[in-house]
Amino acid sequence: MAVDTIPGSLPGPASGNARDKTNAAIQKSIRGRYAAERRFKMYGVAAILFGLAFLAVLFWSIISTGYTSFVQSSFKLDVFLDRSVIDPSGQKDPNALRSADYTLLARKALATALGADTANRRDMREVGQLLSRDVDVEIRNEVLANPSSIGKTIPVWVLASGRVDNLLKGQLDRDLPAAVRKVSDQQLAWIDKAEAAGVLQKRFNTGLFTNGASSNPETAGIGVALVGSLFMMMTVLLLAVPLGVAAAVYLEEFAPKNFWTDLIEVNINNLAAVPSIVFGLLGLAIFINFAGLPRSASIVGGLVLTLMTLPTIIIATRAAIGAVPPSIREAALGVGASKMQAISHHVVPLAMPGILTGTIIGLAKALGETAPLLMIGMVAFVVEYPTSPMSPSTALPVQIYMWATSAERGFVERTAGATLILLALLICMNLFAVILRRKYERRW
Amino acid sequence: MYGIYGPRYHLQDQEISVSNKILASTAAVAVLGSLAFAAPAVARDQIQIAGSSTVLPYANIVAEQFGKTFNNFKTPIVESGGSSAGLKQFCQGLGEGTIDIANASRKIKEGEIAECAKNGVKEIVEVQFGYDGIVFAVDSKSDDWAIEPKDIYLALAAEVPKDGALVANPYKTWKEVNDKLPDWPIAAYIPGEKHGTREVFEEKVMHGGCKAVGADKLFAAKAEGDDAAKKKAGDKACVQVRKDGAAVDIDGDYTETLARITSNPKGVGVFGLSFFENNTDKLKVATISGIAPSVETISSGEYPVSRPLQFYVKKAHIGVIPGLKEFVEFFASDRMIGADGPLAEYGLVPSPDAERTKLQEDVKAAKSM
Structure with a gap:
């Protein structure tokens, strides 16, 4: 009988048949041990893949919903800083400058840009709904920073309302009925017009980093x-x-x-x-x-x-x-x-x-x-x-x-x-x- | 690789006598630290509000507008946490370390008033600034829903009457409850026990439905004691919700309920009207007894499920905390809570004109409860 070369096999005076049997058993056990080791490794790999898959899902869901928050829809308005609205007394009194009705000025500027009738109250209200509720603060800050601009027309980027932003980002389905959408057909037409004219754009959202809490999503920041x-x-x-x-x-x-x-x-x-x-x-x-x-x-x-x-x-x-x-x-x-x-x-x-x-x-x-x-x-x-x-x-x-x-x-x-x-x-x-x-x- | 939890070597056997120096300096640092922070608190110049998460968005809007309008006052701080937690903090006592206003989506309880009085908060001004509707809503793609309190009771109660006897709720689908409803398995997402909304749900919907099917009498008949005790036991049994998983308590906010409906489009959720108004593209509201919830039907009282929203002010803090009186008056003004104000735009149901005028007078006089 040839000398057995399998490591670990038992030398001994057993008959050939019996020795073959033993060797086969040992071979089998070794294969089993290798397989067990491979499985053992696979468990570890599977555990890691499992974790990575969840991590990928988490990142995907956060990034896919979150990336749009870094841009924000804004209107580019040429606001006429009407002296009779801002500073009727002509004193440039800071308190009067603070409490003036800047929302009105912004609405008028937007209505002019959209070609809406500034005398029609309903139209003006609908125009107003396109603008953020904090639009007055943005224009006020411009005026307070530079009071000499009163009486002139200045270009300002102001935030659009949250609804407009949702529409532009596709978070609100524009094919829904107007009552459900909460944006009228007229408003939708205006939005399309403004977007086509480049007056309404998505710009980098600096407010997200600089603003404090707000009840309006468009002006809320961290x-x-x-x-x-x-x-x-x-x-x-x-x-x-x-x-x-x-x-x-x-x-x-x-x-x-x-x-x-x-x-x-x-x-x-x-x-x-x-x-x-x-x-x-x-x-x-x-x-x-x-x-x-x-x-x-x-x-x-x-x-x-x-x-x-x-x-x-x-x-x-x-x-x-x-x-x-x-x-x-x-x-x-x-x-x-x-x-x-x-x-x-x-x-x-x-x-x-x-x-x-x-x-x-x-x-x-x-x-x-x-x-x-x-x-x-x-x-x-x-x-x-x-x-x-x-x-x-x-x-x-x-x-x-x-x-x-x-x-x-x-x-x-x-x-x-x-x-x-x-x-x-x-x-x-x-x-x-x-x-x-x-x-x-x-x-x- | 050892990392930070590597092998450890000790000098225990060669320990030289323990030096007290480091011990002393540790103690010194600790003492200095606590001294530095035990300095007397600075006078508070900002209003502190806490309480109901239902009232929170309204309070946020008013606080923000207040800060914008009043140049000389700071914007109030509004904490979230729930009606009960807010009132508990409110009743802790007077002084700058305690809150000035508690928001609540339910009325203050007798026990809470007593607790307040015990801690020195004797005069409380109640400001009931409007109403909130509670709506049942389903996924926006489903058919129209028309339900009655009776249907909700039969679908969600722990025990329902069948052939004149009380049995554990056997209904599996809405169709079994009412033929007109779709063949959906019953899955309702209702506000959890800690929410003020739960109380309104129990009182107005479950209890109403319970009476409508006559279960309250059966419950009362089963109870022991005199008539009053029987009625009380009956009322309590009426609002028991089934625990077999068909009715799911949502302890989070409405956003969680919305997420549940999105993942199970055959579920029914309970929301506040204002939440629904902000999510009309995702939700469809159910009519109750044929009435669709809206600002009009709720303020006229036609729509049955609504509740008052209010906040409570410490009278002793008025005049001490700068801007508190102005804030409360600003909140109660028509500019905020009127029909065209920002709160109504968000979804608040404004009080009738007469009620608002009376509220404004009471607030001006700081009339306590």
């Missing part, structure tokens, strides 16, 4: 929410990082191993998993009711988010410090450094990439939170920019939530648009964390 989120992130950065790092350094380098430090460790790990709304309740009780801080202020939001982020930062920092090999400390101590010097000159700098990664991940988590803000009054309609962390403001995810619950069609695309902006911010932060880790991470 400006106030962005500033509120920025104030909160600054508060978190200023408080959570020093507190978290100090706590982690003590626990990792100094604390004796006893019942109390075990208790602290268990509690920190528990806190990291507490539902975030609980931190909101705590914030309401301590910062608002006890410390007397104002409601809806971003400082309170920042403090609440600090409490929420602290455990994440402490855990990440402890892990990073724990990963610095003892030889570094021993070498420092060996050449005569004090323990504090060993930590502040060697251990913490070496652990820095890990600490920063943990901090950025904690911040990114805090940036996307709404639940803890509900209790402290930050889920709110805020129109004006906050001037300090003490003034009322809202946050980016809150703005998204508020828009998602609004009835007007124009808010649907804005919800998705603001989500895109939030996602972009989060991707940037997480990418930064990865780059930091790649660049500075040291392995021993």
Whole structure:
């Protein structure tokens, strides 16, 4: 009999037939093991594909509904700044200039551009419905910036109403009956005419980034929410990082191993998993009711988010410090450094990439939170920019939530648009964390 | 790759005596931090409003217009959260840390008034600024729907009368309930328990339907106690909704109900009139007892399912919080809540002229409840 070449086969004085049988069984078992390994790998690939498919669906649905929010329909009007309407007294009194009826001027300008009868009240009302409700503010700002233009005709881009915008973007079916469409046939004809003449165009939506909350979708923006989120992130950065790092350094380098430090460790790990709304309740009780801080202020939001982020930062920092090999400390101590010097000159700098990664991940988590803000009054309609962390403001995810619950069609695309902006911010932060880790991470 | 949770090395056995320096500085940072934020609160110059998500869009419109019109006052802050949560905050007490106005899509309850009084909020001004219709709507591509409270009761109640006895709801399709309705499996998206709208739905639709089919008497007969207790038990049993999945509670907003209808075009949803008015291209409204809901039929009282919308103002805050009096008067003015105002354009059913005039007088005098 030939010498068997199959690895793992049993040499022995068995008869040829029996040995063949054994070898076949071994061959089979090996094939089985390879197949099992392939299947095992496939499960992993399938899991990743499954996740990616959902991610693709999510991105597709957000991007396909959201991209239109970055442009907004506007009319180009030649507005005649009628002195008898704006400044009848001729005093250029700022209060009079503020309260003048600029809507009327805009309507007249649009009616002229569309060839509508300015004397017909019904026509004028229908013309007015094509314009945003905030059109007066846009013209007023032009006049206040340049009072010498009163009495002249100036070209201004003003926002069209939400309905017009929906029609132009195809979010409202133009073939529906007028009563259902809420845009009359006359208005539709005007819109087509204006679009053909280039008077009505879709322009880049700067208002989305600079405006505050508004009940009109066309003038609503995330400006106030962005500033509120920025104030909160600054508060978190200023408080959570020093507190978290100090706590982690003590626990990792100094604390004796006893019942109390075990208790602290268990509690920190528990806190990291507490539902975030609980931190909101705590914030309401301590910062608002006890410390007397104002409601809806971003400082309170920042403090609440600090409490929420602290455990994440402490855990990440402890892990990073724990990963610095003892030889570094021993070498420092060996050449005569004090323990504090060993930590502040060697251990913490070496652990820095890990600490920063943990901090950025904690911040990114805090940036996307709404639940803890509900209790402290930050889920709110805020129109004006906050001037300090003490003034009322809202946050980016809150703005998204508020828009998602609004009835007007124009808010649907804005919800998705603001989500895109939030996602972009989060991707940037997480990418930064990865780059930091790649660049500075040291392995021993 | 170790990542941030890499291998750990400890110096436990070589621990030198614990330095208290870092502990001390940690404590110092903590103390400094809390001191810095315990500074006395600055005087509030912005009105704070919280409450009903139904009233929220109206309050937003008025707040925005108020900020635009009054140069010397800031735009009020309007929080969302629901009628009950808003009134709870409202009744927490007086002072700058508490809200000035609570929006509510239902009337304030006796218990809430007592709670308010206990915490010092003794004088409350009620401003009932208009009405909201509650409509049943289906997908815009379906046929016209004409229903009656009785149909809704039979389709959605937990127990219905059959041959003079109460049985667990056996109906599977709308056609079984009423021959004129389509042969759709019953799937209704109704406001969840935390919504003020649910109460109106129960009171005006379920209870009405319950009476119409005579189920209230059967329920009352089954209950124990004297007549009053029996009636109460009957009323309570009337508004019990079936729990077998045919009636779905929506705890989110109307946008969620709309999403449900979009994904199940054979579903029926409950909406506010203003929400429907903003989504006429996606929804078709059902008539109730032959009446189509509109501003006209609701203000005349012909359409049966509507409710008043109101907000409550702390009288003690008027004159303390800048602009509060002006804001309330501005809200109650014809320019806002009149038939041609922006709120009516959004979908508010304006109060009759006489009611509005009286409201404006009461608001001017800050008449409390």
